Amino acid sequence: MIVRPKPNLLQLFIIVRGSIIVRIFPQVLAVFLLSTLVVWAHKDRPDLVQALNGAPFSLLGIALSVFLGFRANACYDRWWEARKQWGALITVARTLSRQSALLESRQGVTDPVSRRRIIDLAIVFCHELVSHLRPGAAKSAVAGLIPDDLAESYARSRNRPEMLLRGISSDLVAANAKGQISDIQLQMLDATVQQMGAALASCERIRHTPVPFGYSLLLHRTAHLFCLLLPFGFTD
Structure with missing residues (x-):
């Protein structure tokens, strides 16, 4: 959401940015x-x-x-639903960040999945969702957080937020296979990832469903x- 400073009385009548008068002036x-x-x-x-x-x-x-x-x-209603979905996404992303501490709870695991990797993918997901919903927006400044093994898929993907969620899910499944997290912990983490996917789908529905x-x-x-x-x- 873009929050602009409140204009004074003079600016209220002459401000053009954010006004529809530019588009309807010919009519x-x-x-x-x-x-x-x-x-x-x-x-x-x-x-x-x-x-x-x-x-x-x-x-x-x-x-x-x-x-x-x-x-x-x-x-x-569309604006209000989008606001709620974005707020829910922030909450879920923070929840995933806290839950990812489980990846560091067990020691002695060979080639463990890094908690930092999961958090980085979640950060990139939020930034890429903005670019995905706003074609022509500035490119994400966090592309450097993409792991090398996902860089090619990331570059070729037409739906990068969904691709990043698949990457997080794959890492969690790999962590479970290595014994880094239990089956119950995998279900809990995967449920959080599913909530991020639900927010993505809701935002896409708002974006692609006009009046x-x-x-x-x-x-x-x-x-x-x-x-x-x-x-x-x-x-x-």
């Missing part, structure tokens, strides 16, 4: 020019451009406000018709 300018043309034509040629009854616009405005309210709620096209089409069509017809209802 606003087009409606303004249309309104100017309609008013001029109504005064100069009232026989061609007549005033319309403004009552239907009130009914259409009510319907449009309902559509806009529903869309705002849908967008807020239904039919609903967006109805909303945009109604809004454009309302804005284009409104000058004719208020020419007087």
Whole structure:
């Protein structure tokens, strides 16, 4: 989540970053020019451009406000769910970091799986999830934490967060096979990794599930018709 400093009163009216006015300015300018043309034509040629009854616009405005309210709620629900999933991922990653201390609890294991390796993969997973969900975002600065034996798979993978989770699971299975952790401890650690995978799947679902096209089409069509017809209802 991007948290920006609160603007002062002057900046509140002139700030552009984070404002939608940049995207809708061409449409606003087009409606303004249309309104100017309609008013001029109504005064100069009232026989061609007549005033319309403004009552239907009130009914259409009510319907449009309902559509806009529903869309705002849908967008807020998506943001709120994403916030909860990211918070849950942070909690699970910290839990995995604490649970990985089990890898150091038994001594005398030949070629033990390093706890540092598990923690590094979890760190890279969180950073790569950002890049995975935001195409074009800056590349992860923690790629140097990738172990050499996973570097090739990491470079070729199309879903790097999922690949990193498979790497963590493989390391835990290897640690169990070497007697470094017991079967019960493996199940506990694997359950934590599964929670990280669930957070990944939820974030991907939010990223790849837009507002239904039919609903967006109805909303945009109604809004454009309302804005284009409104000058004719208020020419007087």
